[in-house]
Amino acid sequence: MNDDELMSGVRDAFEILDPVPADVLAAARASIAWRTPSAALAELTRDRTGRAAAGVRGAAGRTLTFACPGSTVEIEVAEHGRHREITGRLVPSSAADVQVRHRDLPPGGITARAEPAGLFCVPGVPQGLVSLVFRLEDGSSIVTSWIRL
Structure with a gap:
């Protein structure tokens, strides 16, 4: 198992056991729209x-x-x-x-x-x-x- 496969397994485990709340994802996406570089x-x-x-x-x-x-x-x-x-x-x-x-x-x-x-x-x-x-x-x-x- 290489590093990429290990990280993919860890990512999958977190998505199942502790997913990011929908309102947090929405706020993160909205913050991109608020950018004024x-x-x-x-x-x-x-x-x-x-x-x-x-x-x-x-x-x-x-x-x-x-x-x-x-x-x-x-x-x-x-x-x-x-x-x-x-x-x-x-x-x-x-x-x-x-x-x-x-x-x-x-x-x-x-x-x-x-x-x-x-x-x-x-x-x-x-x-x-x-x-x-x-x-x-x-x-x-x-x-x-x-x-x-």
């Missing part, structure tokens, strides 16, 4: 939860900053029950298509438009893990790291 990855650099001012109704928002070489994405997240509203801006200012990626959303996610000043608002985002994709007018893209909202 040429995009700049903006990593989370700051995560602050604000406090509501005395006498002000509602919860305070959460402020997050993502940075990559040459660009910064600043967002504020407001809770509305099970959904979130994301408002933010791109620095330097630029118009862009904004897409919110979430495992419970269809492949196109929720989309919005950042105006030329770089400001955008995306309402109705489900709670959970999300990532934002910005497709700028010059053809470049920025993708934020995944965060839990």
Whole structure:
């Protein structure tokens, strides 16, 4: 028996005794569809939860900053029950298509438009893990790291 035959037997045993759950396979396949290979990855650099001012109704928002070489994405997240509203801006200012990626959303996610000043608002985002994709007018893209909202 050679190495390939041995590995084939081990693989078969795991498929029978401990198969990969269907939802894990679906998430893995969906992650391939979410790839944006040429995009700049903006990593989370700051995560602050604000406090509501005395006498002000509602919860305070959460402020997050993502940075990559040459660009910064600043967002504020407001809770509305099970959904979130994301408002933010791109620095330097630029118009862009904004897409919110979430495992419970269809492949196109929720989309919005950042105006030329770089400001955008995306309402109705489900709670959970999300990532934002910005497709700028010059053809470049920025993708934020995944965060839990």
